[in-house]
Amino acid sequence: MKDLFSRSLQTTIIFLVVGGILVLALGGAFSSASNQFTTSLVGIQTWISTRYQGIQDFVTAPRDIVSLRTRNAELESQVSQLQAQVIELQQRVSTTEILAALVDFSRASPESTYKAAAVIGRDPSPFLHYIIINRGSNDDIRRGMPVVTNQGLVGRVDAVIADAARVQLITDPASTVNVRLQNANTDAALLGSVTGDLTLDMISQNVVVEPGDLILTSGLGGGYPPDLILGQVVTVRSFEYELFQQATVQPAVDFTRLEIVLVITNFRPVDISPLVPETSP
Amino acid sequence: MRNLVAFPLLGLAVMLQSAIVSQVSLLSGYADLILILLAAWALQERVASAWHWALLAGILAGFVTRMPWLIVLIGYLAVVYLAQLLQRRVWQAPLLAMFSVTLMGTLFIHFMSYAFLTLSGTPLQLGDVLGLVTLPSLLLNMLLAIPVYAFMRDLARWVYPSEEAE
Numbered sequence: 001m002k003d004l005f006s007r008s009l010q011t012t013i014i015f016l017v018v019g020g021i022l023v024l025a026l027g028g029a030f031s032s033a034s035n036q037f038t039t040s041l042v043g044i045q046t047w048i049s050t051r052y053q054g055i056q057d058f059v060t061a062p063r064d065i066v067s068l069r070t071r072n073a074e075l076e077s078q079v080s081q082l083q084a085q086v087i088e089l090q091q092r093v094s095t096t097e098i099l100a101a102l103v104d105f106s107r108a109s110p111e112s113t114y115k116a117a118a119v120i121g122r123d124p125s126p127f128l129h130y131i132i133i134n135r136g137s138n139d140d141i142r143r144g145m146p147v148v149t150n151q152g153l154v155g156r157v158d159a160v161i162a163d164a165a166r167v168q169l170i171t172d173p174a175s176t177v178n179v180r181l182q183n184a185n186t187d188a189a190l191l192g193s194v195t196g197d198l199t200l201d202m203i204s205q206n207v208v209v210e211p212g213d214l215i216l217t218s219g220l221g222g223g224y225p226p227d228l229i230l231g232q233v234v235t236v237r238s239f240e241y242e243l244f245q246q247a248t249v250q251p252a253v254d255f256t257r258l259e260i261v262l263v264i265t266n267f268r269p270v271d272i273s274p275l276v277p278e279t280s281p
Numbered sequence: 282m283r284n285l286v287a288f289p290l291l292g293l294a295v296m297l298q299s300a301i302v303s304q305v306s307l308l309s310g311y312a313d314l315i316l317i318l319l320a321a322w323a324l325q326e327r328v329a330s331a332w333h334w335a336l337l338a339g340i341l342a343g344f345v346t347r348m349p350w351l352i353v354l355i356g357y358l359a360v361v362y363l364a365q366l367l368q369r370r371v372w373q374a375p376l377l378a379m380f381s382v383t384l385m386g387t388l389f390i391h392f393m394s395y396a397f398l399t400l401s402g403t404p405l406q407l408g409d410v411l412g413l414v415t416l417p418s419l420l421l422n423m424l425l426a427i428p429v430y431a432f433m434r435d436l437a438r439w440v441y442p443s444e445e446a447e
Binding site: 120121122123124125126127128130132158159166168173174191193194195196256 | 295296298299300302303304306308309310311313315342345346347348391394395398401402403404405406409410413414418
């Protein structure tokens with residue numbers, strides 16, 4: 001009984017002492033000592049926290065790299081998709097610009113009816129200057145129809161199948177176009193060549209031809225409609241001992257960059273071969 | 282049966298020739314992919330169908346070009362003949378044979394084209410043809426000959442597998 005009393009007394013004294021110290025501490029009696037204590041406690045807490053965060057970063061970092069790589073791959077994929085879209089849109093803009101120019105051209109020449117066609121190939125032989133277009137007899141394309149762009153005359157349809165046609169360019173070595181020099185008001189013949197250069201021949205010696213003169217189709221022979229632009233005179237070659245003058249021509253159409261052309265569908269070429277007298281030996 | 286690969290391959294070659302190769306020009310000449318394919322195919326040791334390939338190539342190319350079908354066909358048959366002739370004689374140096382066939386085949390086909398066009402009344406300057414068409418085409422054909430030969434060698438191994446491999 002005596003032991004039980006002494007233990008209770010000890011406990012009570014301890015509680016009172018500790019409680020008193022707490023009351024004094026809360027009352028600010030140990031401010032300097034408690035400040036030091038809390039500072040060191042915060043320091044320890046900070047040290048532990050920093051180390052923990054370091055360890056946590058170390059443990060979780062690989063997972064982040066994987067997720068970042070995944071995200072990076074996703075973004076790269078999006079970038080490539082967008083780049084492809086940009087290229088496609090640029091192509092559409094280019095096509096639209098060409099079509100707009102062709103529409104302007106067709107509006108400026110309402111007397112003709114046109115059918116647009118895309119250039120899908122060229123003749124495999126380097127000796128010949130032909131293109132292949134994606135319109136054929138199913139689209140009412142017929143042999144002999146002239147083919148133009150907004151820049152000028154391209155050539156004429158040489159052969160037709162159901163969904164494609166072959167067009168002889170005016171630069172082909174076998175091509176001859178009857179033309180008219182606008183300023184000199186005289187007729188001549190425009191000849192192609194194996195290199196794609198155009199030469200003006202059969203110009204009368206009495207005519208003055210200047211570089212820069214515009215060349216148009218004359219319509220003679222019935223192969224082409226009149227007044228289609230062909231190009232400009234670049235240089236003139238004239239010798240007194242020759243029957244005719246010759247000139248080199250800068251074509252109006254860029255034949256290396258033909259993409260879309262117009263076929264004049266309401267023009268029917270005239271076959272004058274029965275009227276040409278046969279040469280007897 | 283695997284020889285039927287000639288149909289899609291030569292069809293694709295004609296399309297590539299018309300749509301792409303003929304647009305990549307040097308001066309006024311460009312490469313002849315079909316000629317090089319045929320030469321490389323005919324030079325392969327185990328190949329026994331080169332004549333059939335030439336016939337098919339002539340028909341397909343003749344369908345696209347303005348040049349008469351017969352001229353194209355004769356040109357390609359001549360390439361196969363040249364290749365088989367050289368393959369027996371210069372079999373130890375296949376690339377040399379390939380270059381030789383490409384050189385002679387190109388010259389022969391261009392000569393045939395020139396002769397036909399001149400006889401049919403198309404005015405052609407021989408100097409322009411040689412300097413601006415034939416020589417550039419020859420150079421481009423030579424450049425194309427090496428990769429095409431490697432491709433056709435692999436194709437020949439697939440079409441004609443060796444007995445050990447079987």
